[in-house]
Amino acid sequence: MPLSYNHIPCLFYSPDYIKPEANNALGGQIDIGPTLLGLLNIDYTNNGFGVDLLHDKRPYIFFTSDDAIGCIDHDHFYINRPADKQEWLLHVKNSVEQEKIINPALQDSMKNYVFSMLQTAQYLMRNEMLERIRKNVRCNGQQRKMPDFHRQNHGLKFRKITKQSIQK
Numbered sequence: 789m790p791l792s793y794n795h796i797p798c799l800f801y802s803p804d805y806i807k808p809e810a811n812n813a814l815g816g817q818i819d820i821g822p823t824l825l826g827l828l829n830i831d832y833t834n835n836g837f838g839v840d841l842l843h844d845k846r847p848y849i850f851f852t853s854d855d856a857i858g859c860i861d862h863d864h865f866y867i868n869r870p871a872d873k874q875e876w877l878l879h880v881k882n883s884v885e886q887e888k889i890i891n892p893a894l895q896d897s898m899k900n901y902v903f904s905m906l907q908t909a910q911y912l913m914r915n916e917m918l919e920r921i922r923k924n925v926r927c928n929g930q931q932r933k934m935p936d937f938h939r940q941n942h943g944l945k946f947r948k949i950t951k952q953s954i955q956k
Contacts, residue, residue: 789856791865795883798841800827813841814849814861837905850902857906859898864889866898875899 798815800806806827815823818838825832826840839846850859859866865878865885877895879886 789853789858789867791858791860791880791883791885793853794851794858798823800824811841812862814846815839815841816849816851837909848898848901850905857902859902861898864891864894864898866895866902868899868902 798820800823816838818836819841820838821836822832822834822838822840822844823842826842848859848861850857852858855869855871857868857870859868860880863880865880866875867878868875875895877889877891877898879889
């Protein structure tokens, strides 16, 4: 799970409306909607996991690959492979993995962050709450229906969760 595969810059370009700046906030695809709505000064109710990267900060961001979960902060990269119960904590410099380090408190903090987010997503899917959230979004005081999205794949690639697998 090379970190370079998951280090992708996000760029918002509108020279007439946005002041040029570099922002090193930790973010993912889930943050694009809230950040864009914040840039447009559109009042909205955020019922998802994303944050406005220009106004809110998160301690970590996580991502998945076929068999592993990754979690980063600005200086560390936590990797967990649930299938074989292996985990590592690496130092990061200039977005490149460096040496393995031992810091049980940080490793536990990153692991707890990842699994709490994944368990929350599973709970929402299991209880069909994502559909209710999608139908009840408020934007500028008006109820709006968000566009459909692929609920079965929601970034949980290490274990595909479907309605059928939850009912088993």
